[in-house]
Amino acid sequence: MNNHEIDYKLYGDDMQFVEIELDPKETVVAEAGSLMMMEDGISMETIFGDGSSGSAGSGGGLMGKLMGAGKRMLTGESLFMTTFTNTGSGKRHVYFASPYPGKIIPLDLSQYRGKIICQKDAFLAAAKGVTIGIEFQRKLGAGFFGGEGFIMQKLEGDGLAFVHAGGAIHRKSLQQGEVLRVDTGCLVAMTADVDYNIEMVKGVKTALFGGEGLFFATLRGPGTVWIQSLPFSRLASKVFAAAPQTPGGGSKGEGSITGGLFDLLGGK
Known part of the structure; x- marks a missing residue:
């Protein structure tokens, strides 16, 4: 096995976090900013790329690290990732939290032929040795018009990886x-054998007034897909639309009794 063998435990329901148990010298790599807490005896190191070919100070070569960082820029992620290594003599624990309401999905890559394709912002953490790269849709039209679904991440290796998705998660197995x-x-994630494409919504009225955008992802089996009920983009748009749009950015207490009276009295 090329990846570090880590143990884990999930906590919570709608706002989950994952506890990862590290034996001495074991390492987990995570997105910057996903750390919740960690026990004494764990050292942190900021690295370029995913660290699968060595840390920032050893191995991999400068060009390899720059290429890995460049690929992460294309997906809109940070140039840097953080490794957490148990430098003590006993078991230690490190905890990573979900960035918004939803679920954490543990994926053992060895059970999915060593590769999972996921949304560009879904990756949370993984065992040291998992490669985090980018997966381009083969058809050029999908690249220009596919929106969120075009540039996706690929997780490769034979260890554990954790991805995060919003709302409820539905895992579906597609037949041939x-x-x-x-x-x-x-679309959160899918196995590499799923045929994936972007299609335009048919019908001008549907495209203009349906409220679902102009494109959707077409997934053809065999394979396994993971679907989320609440994409972060949808959540963010609803929050932004509901936010009070006052000149000073202040709130008039929308939704409260005082806010309603303030409006009736002509307050600004």
Whole structure:
């Protein structure tokens, strides 16, 4: 096995966090900013890329690290990742939290032929040795018009990886030739054998007034897909639309009794 063998435990329901148990010298790599807490005896190191070919100070070569960092820039992620290594003599624990309401999905890559393709912002953490790269959709049209679903991440290796998704998660196994059409933002992850494409919504009225955008992802089996009920982009748009749009950015207490009286009295 090339990846570090880590143990884990999930806590919570709608706002989950994961506890990862590290034996001495074991390492987990995570997105910057995902750390919740860690026990004494764990050392942190900021690195370029995913650290699969060595840390920032050893191995991999400068060009390899720069290429890895450049690929992460294309997905909109940070140039840097953080490794957490148990430098003590006994077991230690490190904890990573979900960035918004949803679920954490543990994926043993060895059970999925060593590769999972996921949304560009879904990755949370993984065992040291898992490679985090980018997966381009083969058809050029999907690249220009596919929205969220075009540039996706690929996780490769034989160890554990953790991805995060919003709302409730539905895992669906597709049979040979079975087709599933999904909103591009709702697709969380899929196995590498799923045939993936972007299709335009048919019908001008549907495209203009349907409220679901102009494109959706077409997934053709065989393979396994993970679907989320609440993409972060959808959550953010609703929060932004509901936010009070006052000149000073202040709130008039919308939704409260005092806010309603303030409006009736002509307050500004």
